[in-house]
Amino acid sequence: MRTEASIARVVIDVRTRALDEPFDYAIPAPLAHQVSIGCPVLVPLGGRRAVGFVVGLGNESRYDNLKPIESVLGESLSRADAYELARWIADEYASPLAEAMRLFLPPGGTPKVVRRESDGVVTWDLVRPSVSAAEDRVVTLLDSAFEPRAGARLQRSIIDALRMGPVTSGELAVEFGAVAAALKTLEQRGAIEVTARRRWRGESGRAREDTAHTLTKAQSAAVETIAASAGAVVVLEGVTGSGKTEVYLRAIERTLGAGRDAIVLVPEISLTPQTVGRFRARFGNLVAVLHSRLSVGERFDQWSLVAQGDAKVVVGARSALFAPVRDLGLIIIDEEHEASYKQGSAPRYHARDVAAHIAHDSDITVVLGSATPSMEARAAVDEGRWVSARLPERVTAHGLPEVRVVDMGAEFGDGNRSMFSSVMSDAIDAVSDRKSKGVLFLNRRGFASFLLCRECGFVPRCQNCSVSLTYHERGDRLTCHHCGHTEPTPVSCPRCQSPYLRRFGAGTQRVEDEIHARWPELPVVRMDADTTSGKGGHERALAAFEDLASGLLLGTQMVAKGLDYPEVTLVGVINADTTMHLPDFRAAERTYQLLEQVSGRAGRGEDPGLVVIQTYWPDHPAIRAVAARDAEILYTEERELRSSVGWAPYRRIANIVISGENSATVTSHSVVLGEALSEALPDGWEVLGPSDAALARVKRAYRRHIVLKAPPGAALGPYVRAVLARCPAPPGVAVAPDIDPMDFL
Numbered sequence: 001m002r003t004e005a006s007i008a009r010v011v012i013d014v015r016t017r018a019l020d021e022p023f024d025y026a027i028p029a030p031l032a033h034q035v036s037i038g039c040p041v042l043v044p045l046g047g048r049r050a051v052g053f054v055v056g057l058g059n060e061s062r063y064d065n066l067k068p069i070e071s072v073l074g075e076s077l078s079r080a081d082a083y084e085l086a087r088w089i090a091d092e093y094a095s096p097l098a099e100a101m102r103l104f105l106p107p108g109g110t111p112k113v114v115r116r117e118s119d120g121v122v123t124w125d126l127v128r129p130s131v132s133a134a135e136d137r138v139v140t141l142l143d144s145a146f147e148p149r150a151g152a153r154l155q156r157s158i159i160d161a162l163r164m165g166p167v168t169s170g171e172l173a174v175e176f177g178a179v180a181a182a183l184k185t186l187e188q189r190g191a192i193e194v195t196a197r198r199r200w201r202g203e204s205g206r207a208r209e210d211t212a213h214t215l216t217k218a219q220s221a222a223v224e225t226i227a228a229s230a231g232a233v234v235v236l237e238g239v240t241g242s243g244k245t246e247v248y249l250r251a252i253e254r255t256l257g258a259g260r261d262a263i264v265l266v267p268e269i270s271l272t273p274q275t276v277g278r279f280r281a282r283f284g285n286l287v288a289v290l291h292s293r294l295s296v297g298e299r300f301d302q303w304s305l306v307a308q309g310d311a312k313v314v315v316g317a318r319s320a321l322f323a324p325v326r327d328l329g330l331i332i333i334d335e336e337h338e339a340s341y342k343q344g345s346a347p348r349y350h351a352r353d354v355a356a357h358i359a360h361d362s363d364i365t366v367v368l369g370s371a372t373p374s375m376e377a378r379a380a381v382d383e384g385r386w387v388s389a390r391l392p393e394r395v396t397a398h399g400l401p402e403v404r405v406v407d408m409g410a411e412f413g414d415g416n417r418s419m420f421s422s423v424m425s426d427a428i429d430a431v432s433d434r435k436s437k438g439v440l441f442l443n444r445r446g447f448a449s450f451l452l453c454r455e456c457g458f459v460p461r462c463q464n465c466s467v468s469l470t471y472h473e474r475g476d477r478l479t480c481h482h483c484g485h486t487e488p489t490p491v492s493c494p495r496c497q498s499p500y501l502r503r504f505g506a507g508t509q510r511v512e513d514e515i516h517a518r519w520p521e522l523p524v525v526r527m528d529a530d531t532t533s534g535k536g537g538h539e540r541a542l543a544a545f546e547d548l549a550s551g552l553l554l555g556t557q558m559v560a561k562g563l564d565y566p567e568v569t570l571v572g573v574i575n576a577d578t579t580m581h582l583p584d585f586r587a588a589e590r591t592y593q594l595l596e597q598v599s600g601r602a603g604r605g606e607d608p609g610l611v612v613i614q615t616y617w618p619d620h621p622a623i624r625a626v627a628a629r630d631a632e633i634l635y636t637e638e639r640e641l642r643s644s645v646g647w648a649p650y651r652r653i654a655n656i657v658i659s660g661e662n663s664a665t666v667t668s669h670s671v672v673l674g675e676a677l678s679e680a681l682p683d684g685w686e687v688l689g690p691s692d693a694a695l696a697r698v699k700r701a702y703r704r705h706i707v708l709k710a711p712p713g714a715a716l717g718p719y720v721r722a723v724l725a726r727c728p729a730p731p732g733v734a735v736a737p738d739i740d741p742m743d744f745l
Helices: 082-092 097-102 153-162 169-176 180-188 217-227 244-257 269-286 296-307 318-322 351-359 375-382 408-413 422-434 508-518 537-547 587-599 621-628 632-645 663-679 716-726
Strands: 007-012 023-026 040-045 048-058 112-118 121-127 134-141 192-199 233-238 261-265 287-290 313-316 328-334 365-370 387-391 402-407 437-441 451-453 470-472 477-479 486-488 501-503 524-527 551-555 568-573 610-615 652-660 686-698 701-710 733-739
Touching: 007 040, 007 097, 023 040, 048 082, 048 112, 048 121, 082 097, 082 351, 082 716, 134 153, 134 169, 153 169, 153 180, 153 192, 169 180, 180 192, 217 233, 217 244, 217 387, 233 244, 233 351, 233 375, 244 261, 244 269, 244 328, 244 365, 261 318, 269 287, 269 313, 287 296, 313 318, 318 351, 328 351, 351 365, 375 632, 402 408, 402 422, 402 621, 422 437, 422 508, 422 568, 422 610, 508 524, 508 551, 524 537, 537 551, 568 587, 587 610, 587 621, 587 632, 610 621, 621 632, 652 663, 652 686, 652 716, 663 686, 663 701, 663 716, 663 733, 701 716, 716 733
Parallel strands: 233 365, 233 387, 261 313, 261 328, 287 313, 328 365, 402 610, 437 551, 437 568, 524 551, 568 610
Antiparallel strands: 007 023, 007 048, 040 048, 112 121, 134 192, 451 501, 470 477, 477 486, 652 701, 652 733, 686 701
């Protein structure tokens, strides 16, 4: 809303905690009708210029002699609640305010000021956005009787082409070559009209048939619960294949019917092609897509469609939560337990918790859907803070697939040295014989290495922290990255004295080679970071698998979630143990969630499904919970363990990482911060460290960390933020606070 206010409150777009409050600037009379809340402006800042964003307007200031705004750089960039929400995020997650404001800006479409130095002279120059709206030049015939002069064959060809209807100048150029001069002549003579038309770059994908069906009683009850929960958070817990997506679609239909907008978050961009297909089949061009696999221009156009009100349903990854919707009524977070909803760089927000804050004191409903809700969501339901809705059964006739757990230690003892157990081999044989499809899941995460005895399944663990010890090749040692305990790598298994103590893990390429060697007739589509790194890689891989008459989809975590192919009868987990042994208090929960999610890919059609889980730890609570279809086997134990040692959700956690290329400086500043955090520590709070981080050195930077624990609901972010403001990092040292971290790596 524009106004003739004389003063603008401006957040400076500079990444520093020293500029965390808005500055007052005078609005010159010529700009009075241009300045509006949310618009970017160019302002003086000390001896330089800077870009800022208007977050407030008024006619009074505590300060005299205000500097004037130099210019308005564009239209309002963000939605009405942008500043209040950015302010909350900055406080809650101990981040600079400018970082939080950037969440609301259009992709690649914001101006910035850069420092340039030439011949000893420093200037601060404005750089306009590199991305803008794309346009087509549309050519329309105005005078069908127009006759070009003799010999003007190109003009005559253009006139003949336009008699069939308007075309773009680009299409004419493809047909006839260089046409600019001819078009200019024809336009000057009044024969044609050339107009600019916005061209939308956007997400395209396979068209999918709308699969609306009659709701089950549980689905109907869930839809009604959501409709009756304005301003609340609803945890929709439904077994895999129970029809959660149809519940989402019905809830969105009601939201659109009330004239409001909806945002749907998916945990990974690999899910977007299939998810978008379902939503576009139901809502058509009302759907916009926002995720990182789109080009910057495509994201800018999708963002613009939302800002203009042409798109009413936004589907995308974590950042889509900040899309410029006009009247938000519903936020859906699918697979809410996923760690990808936590931002890895400042501001390190969690989309689930930001959405819950948005719903607080509003009439916006938040739906958190999952077959395996997070411990945080379960605790909120148990405490009555969030509402529960359940889908306990599949919508298909066969129900949940059979689960078979294979003890790989016993297989090894019986002489099987293959990565495939006899049960897994028989199951793949059956896929080949029946000409059906299967999904093979390789449970693997990057650097995390641990030792495992291939005979008895023993994994060395920390005696203090109940987590596995991480193997470090340099020094040949095992280390706990929670408490710092270290010990030499044993030569043989401490439990059974077997010499077969090895680092655990195998790559997808090795598994693919083994499949080709043993089942040469069976096509394999590999879906991992290597095969999906390019634009459209995820969609191409899924399309290739969808087009197979029979075959296997082999992949890592990205095949575990959201895939819905009725012809998949087998899910095979090559190695269930990797995530069990990560140096992370969430390891057991994540293992259960992954295994339950991937097992849900089987048996979604007419044929029954089979899940084969290979493990060296068949008695682990996560394995037993999946096999028995009883989550409480795991969660009862997890509640007791976490509450006794003080981990989330029974304590709030902050992990503060200090890094830099000078080890002594990093160590010194970590001690300073540790002492500052401990100085006025509230009752019930605890500081652990400083100590070396799990990754003690990355890209030449030494890393140490401090862990801060506080009671649930404590104002952890503001406390950390205040301490960091009092203790600025020395040159060459970076401090990265992570409030409510998902891991400690």
